[in-house]
Amino acid sequence: MSTVHAPRRRSFRRWFTALGWRHLVGIAVVVYATFPILYVLSASLDPAGTLSGSSRLFSTFDLTNYRALFDDPSRPYGRWFVNTLVVGTVTALGTVFLGALAAYAFSRMRFTGRRFGLLSLMLVQMFPQMLAVVAIFILMSNVGDVFPALGIGTHAGLILVYLGGALGVNTYLMYGFFNTVPVSIDEAARLDGASHAQIFFGIVLRLVTPILAVVGLLAFITATSEFMIASVFLTDPDNQTLAVGLFGFVSEQTSSNWTIFAAGAVLAALPVTILFLALQRYIVSGLVSGSVK
Amino acid sequence: MLVNRRGVLAAGALAVASSLLLGACGGSSDDDAADDSSKSSESTLTMWVDAERAPALKDAVASFKKDKDVEVKLVIKDFQSARDDFITQVPTGKGPDMIVGPHDWLGKFVQNGVVAPLELGDKAGEFEDAAIQAMTYEGKTYGLPYAIENVALVRNTALLPEPTSTMDEVVAAGTKVVDAGKAKYPFLVGLDPKQGDPYHLYGIQTSYGVPVFERNADGDYDPSKLGLGNPGGIEFAKDLAAWAKAGALNPSITADIAKETFNKGQSPYFLTGPWNVPDMQKAGLEIAIDPIPTGGSEPATPFIGVNGFFISAKATNALAASEFVLNYLSSEDAQDALFAQGGRPPALKASFEKAASDPIVAAFGAIGKSGSPMPAIPQMDAVWADWGATELDIIKGKAQPAQAWPKMVASVQTKVAG
């Protein structure tokens, strides 16, 4: 795809001013972004290491920690992994759907209370969450009395709680993005007799695919790394998520399994990475480039 | 065709929505199942345990299930949030029936009325006195102890074959080893660079006659008598500064770094608890356990931490919980299993004697006899932050001992008073 504009190497100087410096920036910032992670990776390969001190990076290469992750029936890492994927995926899908609906309404329709609604959405996000966990526990344990399938200890309940945040930052993100899609497009469609649903699902959503992918990815990351609520919600080792389960390795009173924890965290970063790779073409393929005036 | 395609689109969108509702749907159709589970919940118990305790309890759980047909669900809770979650969840009636934890949680539990008294009866005599004393709060016993822990001075015998008794001697001996080029640090203790570590240094502090709170005649800590302000406090603070200058106390050395460094044989001394011993042995160190070195003229009395099982004040299944704790977890087998798993010296005398065939366990136990239980009174929460930060500043040389210590005492005094 990128062949069309590929520059001929007329001179290094030209190449450098066009692209080369970008690689320099890229390398510099990749070092900044990854070196703490290399540190974790290195610790995860050394069964005797710790996460502190400055032992040489990658002085040993030993997969004991990774094997240990899957060896302990009281800490079912494999199950945690699956649980995390389930919770993350459903939350991400739900967030994209709910957020897009709301963003569409805010961006395209004019109704009383619209500005107020936007402002309120934002204000809700700013509330200090000091008592959130206690409140959510009380709420969901009562919900569980009525709908046991949504009570404390269930994934469905946890997902629902996460979806309670679907209209937050994500809606804002999509709302801003929807605003950049010219209204003239939907107006033309409306004149042609399309219904609002057709415009929404058929036109607007596809024009904003990049942001849907971004929001999906962000929601996935948020849901999979969320710890506070999940730790109160999921108490049975078999239905915990990675964030909760892994934390157990290092939250002991006197003994911490830092290196096993590091190994678990390295593997836990894989789904996000893979998801990003899969979504990248939607995020940056320029589906809409050229289609917006 | 077109309609279909749009139908697919719409259906795709709604599928998301309906999948959300499906969970709820399952809830309503599971009606009967839910009733069943609430019935059977009368014969299940829930216990919050830390991840390390869980495997050790498996046998006790299995035999309880076999004898009494009551299942005990072990819920792994992370240590740091267990106490506060227990306090918030018990009053809602949704909390667990039992919890495993250290005795110093007890004050908060009693203050909030979330723990039920537990009458040990004649069994109390089978446990170490210190353990029972720690499980007793305001004259009532609340928990069944299973382990007693305290810190001691671990010595690398390859570097220093002979024990020493005062802190000054320890620092001198350690410095000599360092000067001889055999080690890098004269003395190690894990300090948190953010908040110090008054817990580990407490034994030394008490040798100056400076307990955190004074104890009344019954042995209970009296929150109105802050011992930190005793005359020896400044003396202790000055010596902290001196030891820090000598390189014995290093604020950059965290617990993890201290452990790693000691295990590499880079220091003759490590002030720590039995929990780090297994890794030392794995690292191939020859070690001996010495009493806490003294700085002042009084004996050093380290904190003792006693771990035990507590029953919720609102346990839905209190009778079964009592039966399980009193008659199953108190058994020699159960206490042996807990020791085998965590290496914490058992609280049951019979189990301890077995464990004490290991001289290291015996030595820690002997030193623990001179210790005093960590105060369980809720006021302790108001002490740690100032106490630790001030010790840290003194160690760093950022604060003058003579001014910083009394200032800290005054500040703690105000906070304790509320």
Added chain:
Amino acid sequence: MTLTDEHRSEDSGSPDQRPGRRGPWARLRRPGETDGLIGILVKIALLALVDALAVYAVFMLAAQEKWLVLAVTVVVTVAVNVVYLRRDGLPAKYLAPGITLLLIFQVFVMVYTGYIAFTNAGDGHNSTKEDAVTAIATKGQERVPDSPQYQLAVLEKGDDLWFLVTAPDGTVSLGSADEPLSEVEDAEASGGGKATQVDGYAPLAFEDLLQRQDEILDISVPVSDNPSDGTLRTADGSSAYEYRSNLRYDEDADSFTDVATGTVYTDGGEGAYVSAEGEELVPGWKINVGLENFRRAVETPQLRDSLVSVIVWTFAFATLSVVLCFGLGLFLAMVFNVPSMRGKKVYRVLLILPYAFPAFLSGLVWSGMLNTEFGFVNQVLLGGAEIEWLTDPWLARFSVLFVNLWLGFPYMFLVCTGALQSIPDEMTEAARMDGAGPWRAFRSVKLPLLLVSVAPLLITTFAFNFNNFNVIYMLTRGGPRFEDTSNDIGATDLLITMVYKVAFGTGTGRDYGLASALAIIIFVVIGVIAAIMFRRTKALEDIH
């Protein structure tokens, strides 16, 4: 994702042949057509499902007598039905699902915090008065000194429960709640000498004990005709002890009386039983205290000491975090937003990694790497320097920002990368042709367009960092402390960490009431600021 995939498959022709926006549009054009039949059916089905669930919930709630929740459920359900059955009110149809969940979860948290702010909730005032009375009464039960431990069998006669107890000396006695203990001769004993059965009474098996445990745990069997001799109680159904009550509860007077000293404890109106001398019984219970917490919040001396510097730092931290993260994120997004650049996919993935890692792990790793003597940064990168990254006030502030940038820039990078896609290059090119330099072209064309989509996000990011408890607690716990205050407040404390320390770290422990009041005050402050900033975005919004 499902949606995007649908689009892709429908659009599966090669991107180069895409006829632009006319394509999807032309295909969908069906004049006069409204929502399809399927759509209507699905709508009805979903509504029916919601209603069915609601009806079920109403029955359950009625059975549990939770009238308030029931009322809320009914109102919400009716509202949802109205929204979707009405012809008008289109925006509501789009907003309802998200808003409903938002109201249930987020707004509930706010309401709950608001409610707690008017109570004395916290350690020592944790539950209802009823619970407190039970807890005090239980604590008041003291085992009679030197009394023996009895082996116990619980028997049943008719509906009444009886205690058959074996004393250590072998005497066997029988009694019930109404009948003091009396010796029995003809009991059958088990191997261990424990009496298990008496004629005319049926022994209860362990399952039966469990079934009736509430009754059994409640029974106190008088030891003799004299009630002050004590009563027998059991906790496990297999052993019993003699207890005497130290504190007697008088229901009518709503007071506890200390049996030994005669001290009377009455409800002092502050959520605890208090004696005339002011001595309190523990635990107390939760009561409404009106504006008390707000008064304390304003008057707390610990808060006032360093308030100004904490506020300044909180604003600086939040503002700089947004500016730095957005700046770096946008810069990087633009750097890699060149179609011809090779390897940009790899760069992008690697840049996302900090965000993909569990944040608390990153915090711990950074705090280890910034250790003065042993940290990777000082030891390896700076060749053994001893820079006090986390313990010098200014360096600590710098480090906190630096780590927060590390944690936050991938997010902005991702968002900007997505947002840049909507801004066609032709626009910048046009500006370039008009003679504008690259920077000007960017500033006057791309940036304004970009801000349209991300400005609201920047405000929420500001708010998030304003309350960014975690990063501060993981790295510095707010330290290093200010030297001129005796309080536990330091150079990197944000308002939220200060609130945490004040409300949870003093005197009697966690004070949820005070914490909530302070949280609300902070919320009002930051809410006003945000609302003002928000008004400014209006100009940006209507750019098209």
